[in-house]
Amino acid sequence: MNRRVVITGIGVVAPGGTGAKKFWDLISAGRTATRRITFFDPAPFRSQVAAECDFDPRDEGLSPQQIRRTDRSAQLALVSARECVEDSGLDLAALDPARTGAVVGSAVGCTMGLEEEYVVVSDGGRTWQVSEEYAVPHLFNYYVPSSLAAEVAWDVGAEGPVATVSTGCTSGLDSVGQAVELIAEGSADVMVAGAADAPISPITMACFDAIKATTPRNDDPSTASRPFDRTRNGFVLGEGSAMFVLEDLDHALRRGAYVYAEIAGFASRCNAFHMTGLRPDGKEMAEAIRVALARSGTAPEDIDYINAHGSGTLQNDRHETAAFKRSLGAHAYRTPVSSIKSMIGHSLGAIGSLEIAACALAMRNGMVPPTANLHTPDPDCDLDYVPLVARERRVDTVLSVGSGFGGFQSAMILRRPEGKPA
Structure with a gap:
């Protein structure tokens, strides 16, 4: 089943x-x-x-x-x-x-x-x-x-x-x-x-x-x-x-329920590397993204928005920027990315669920939330991080990622339910 x-x-x-x-x-x-x-x-x-x-x-x-x-x-x-x-x-x-x-x-x-x-x-x-x-x-x-x-x-x-x-x-x-x-x-x-x-x-x-x-x-x-x-x-x-x-x-x-989104794919990996440190190449997060995409039958080009972990630490933001490029290829440069932690902080274990809520609401409202306080982009973080102001955009498929102490890396794909079955 x-x-x-x-x-x-x-x-x-x-x-x-x-x-x-x-x-x-x-x-x-x-x-x-x-x-x-x-x-x-x-x-x-x-x-x-x-x-x-x-x-x-x-x-x-x-x-x-x-x-x-x-x-x-x-x-x-x-x-x-x-x-x-x-x-x-x-x-x-x-x-x-x-x-x-x-x-x-x-x-x-x-x-x-x-x-x-x-x-x-x-x-x-x-x-x-x-x-x-x-x-x-x-x-x-x-x-x-x-x-x-x-x-x-x-x-x-x-x-x-x-x-x-x-x-x-x-x-x-x-x-x-x-x-x-x-x-x-x-x-x-x-x-x-x-x-x-x-x-x-x-x-x-x-x-x-x-x-x-x-x-x-x-x-x-x-x-x-x-x-x-x-x-x-x-x-x-x-x-x-x-x-x-x-x-x-x-x-x-x-029962005629309103459906916000289908959770089409999920994967989790561990870097087996360091309790708090991250490798700069983003390999483990990229692997979680790759498996989530495969399980959902989603191509990298189908991703309309990435809800980033975006914690605001030097190593994390560079790590996941590399992971997006590694897993999505050239499409990473065409995909809006944002971090809601810029507005509501990092609530540790809770934030991943709050970010799922943000993704589902972005799909319903046709709008990508911004990354607040992004005035001076890091040259090593060179993707489209939707600075300061929300962006109107039809969002059919979303990638949400998380990164945690212990080396945990997780990725989830959400999409409109009229999309193809997982």
């Missing part, structure tokens, strides 16, 4: 606003949602900027019990999952729960809850031997990343395949890729899938400071994220979630 899988519902919580509409309004307008950190005093840190969500779980309809037992990352996932189900028009009660599943990606799990509780049980770090009697009763849930997928599954009544995928910064692509495979092979009919991360905490900032991955450009936070620009000097940490309703195409058509 090899069923075609489509997106019929989108839910988003992102910097700049909750909901897919606010998300699209922000990125299509080229506005940035990066600012000085407000969650804690960032003064001791090298990088003091982030892309925070203005998010109150009470205003978004979560119950006091849900708020008490869940980390912020799970709350983001729950709210975006509810939106995608509502957007899809699915009647959850009419579904076979054993044929409905959930996959949630996350790079760092319940970081905020874990750090907050460590501060409590260690008396602000003064006690080496901590006392669990001061911890909240749900601390175990913070330790176990599978709690993210469990919360979403409970909320939507999914009793089929349920999993958490944690592959660093490609988690948001890989979680959707796994859900697609479960439907394609016949293990499920409907999947709620995506990713969430809420990593803006002192421990995360300290870790990225140590390896100088995040930008020290603190004087003007709105322009701190500069993918493909010659003056870029690191990424801006972000947070958020995007979740999708994925269905077998026949299932979606039978």
Whole structure:
């Protein structure tokens, strides 16, 4: 069995606003949602900027019990999952729960809850031997990343395949890729899938400071994220979630659902090279792109838009520029490319799903979102990166890529469902 899988519902919580509409309004307008950190005093840190969500779980309809037992990352996932189900028009009660599943990606799990509780049980770090009697009763849930997928599954009544995928910064692509495979092979009919991360905490900032991955450009936070620009000097940490309703195409058509896009191909590779370093030739990402194209029956010339990883680090932007040239050949120079991280930061495991949402909305709206803050192109990044202003363009087939610590490289092909079968 090899069923075609489509997106019929989108839910988003992102910097700049909750909901897919606010998300699209922000990125299509080229506005940035990066600012000085407000969650804690960032003064001791090298990088003091982030892309925070203005998010109150009470205003978004979560119950006091849900708020008490869940980390912020799970709350983001729950709210975006509810939106995608509502957007899809699915009647959850009419579904076979054993044929409905959930996959949630996350790079760092319940970081905020874990750090907050460590501060409590260690008396602000003064006690080496901590006392669990001061911890909240749900601390175990913070330790176990599978709690993210469990919360979403409970909320939507999914009793089929349920999993958490944690592959660093490609988690948001890989979680959707796994859900697609479960439907394609016949293990499920409907999947709620995506990713969430809420990593803006002192421990995360300290870790990225140590390896100088995040930008020290603190004087003007709105322009701190500069993918493909010659003056870029690191990424801006972000947070958020995007979740999708994925269905077998026949299932979606039978119920008259609106179809955003078909997920036609997916592939993941690892460079087996370095925990944080990348080879400049982009070979492993190019291989993931090549396999995704082959699995979808897509030629390089069919790609209308590339949603880049575009983190804004020196090596990443050159690495994937080389990968696009290596995998698409001369067509790479004719294809618009952009990075939405320039506007909403890098939310680690969540960003891949947020980028899938951007791709699906670009297809629906006939517009390629821009790369904000791209004023001085890097000569080594010599493709069409759609600087500053969105571009009207019919988009039928999209390539979205991700690159993560550990050497992970993932690629996904989305296209209009009237295209040829995978």
